[in-house]
Amino acid sequence: MTRTSEMSVVNNITIAGICKILQRNDNFLIFTHENPDADTIGSCFALVSTLRALGKTAYPACGDRIPNSLVFMTDGERDFHIEDAPADFMPEYYISVDVASGAQLGAYRHLADKIDLAMDHHATHDKYAKHYYIDPRAAACAEIVYNVALRLLSGEIPVKTASLLYAALAADTGGFRYANTTPVTHKIAAKLIERGANHAEICRNLFECKTKQALAAEAFAMANVTYFSDGKISYVKITKQDKKNCGFEDEDTYDVINVIRRVDGVKIAIFAREKDDGTYKISTRSACEIDVSKICAIFGGGGHAGAAGCSVSPDETESAVRRIIKECGFDD
Numbered sequence: 001m002t003r004t005s006e007m008s009v010v011n012n013i014t015i016a017g018i019c020k021i022l023q024r025n026d027n028f029l030i031f032t033h034e035n036p037d038a039d040t041i042g043s044c045f046a047l048v049s050t051l052r053a054l055g056k057t058a059y060p061a062c063g064d065r066i067p068n069s070l071v072f073m074t075d076g077e078r079d080f081h082i083e084d085a086p087a088d089f090m091p092e093y094y095i096s097v098d099v100a101s102g103a104q105l106g107a108y109r110h111l112a113d114k115i116d117l118a119m120d121h122h123a124t125h126d127k128y129a130k131h132y133y134i135d136p137r138a139a140a141c142a143e144i145v146y147n148v149a150l151r152l153l154s155g156e157i158p159v160k161t162a163s164l165l166y167a168a169l170a171a172d173t174g175g176f177r178y179a180n181t182t183p184v185t186h187k188i189a190a191k192l193i194e195r196g197a198n199h200a201e202i203c204r205n206l207f208e209c210k211t212k213q214a215l216a217a218e219a220f221a222m223a224n225v226t227y228f229s230d231g232k233i234s235y236v237k238i239t240k241q242d243k244k245n246c247g248f249e250d251e252d253t254y255d256v257i258n259v260i261r262r263v264d265g266v267k268i269a270i271f272a273r274e275k276d277d278g279t280y281k282i283s284t285r286s287a288c289e290i291d292v293s294k295i296c297a298i299f300g301g302g303g304h305a306g307a308a309g310c311s312v313s314p315d316e317t318e319s320a321v322r323r324i325i326k327e328c329g330f331d332d
């Protein structure tokens, strides 16, 4: 398998077209993906604040709670469900950001066919919305939202919005270190710093400051990682019982995959986590030409060439991990 993910997506709307539509409409609901990360949160809230700056009514909608590690982006608030909007709010226009498929809406997946506009950067995006703008070359969905906000606000992006977009960009590029980082990413990041984004504070919040529970999860991963294919693949599994024994929860495991992928010689990292309902979430990372989104697609998942995931049933987990290892082809 080679990393030749389809970089050419034919969109059915342009950035200018998106701006026209946003100006024409009102009463927006902006959806994040399930298990929200900094890109979907930053894109969502930056778009909400941009629409509000235009005098529109807009609310974020997130099926899951905001994880503890990212509440610095939402002023400490963790719940943004549709019911949390005022009772008299009547949504008229539905937007999703960084959401590759209807299923990725999580608790709001039943609203997938109501989405009017999807902005995304996943090459595996499945075009569930009426209008879609997908740019797989964008390191983060925030690059797309930045271009929309820039136009709508005539360049006058407020500091709070700039900070949200910067956090999204920094997170999806691993602090501008991953292969998805481009000259465009750096140019946008520079503009956001010019608009007042406090990059040092944002990066400390994203990459340095960790709860004791998150560090406990990483310690567990380090102690239990196993290697395959001559050390080119690292793998760790975390069960519900492990979480209980070590005193951490799902949201504390967000950096586990990064801990096991940094080991010298590792090209592919695999992390299987047992969720509350007993199913397993498998996350994968690739630091080589192997496209893990194609491998995860075998199990109905997806993502990016370098970062992808899928969900499997408990009895399918071991065989799925073995299949993923086999698909990497190191042992052929």
Ligand SMILES: [Mn+2]
Binding pocket: 039, 040, 098, 121, 139, 140, 141, 172
């Ligand atoms: Mn993203």
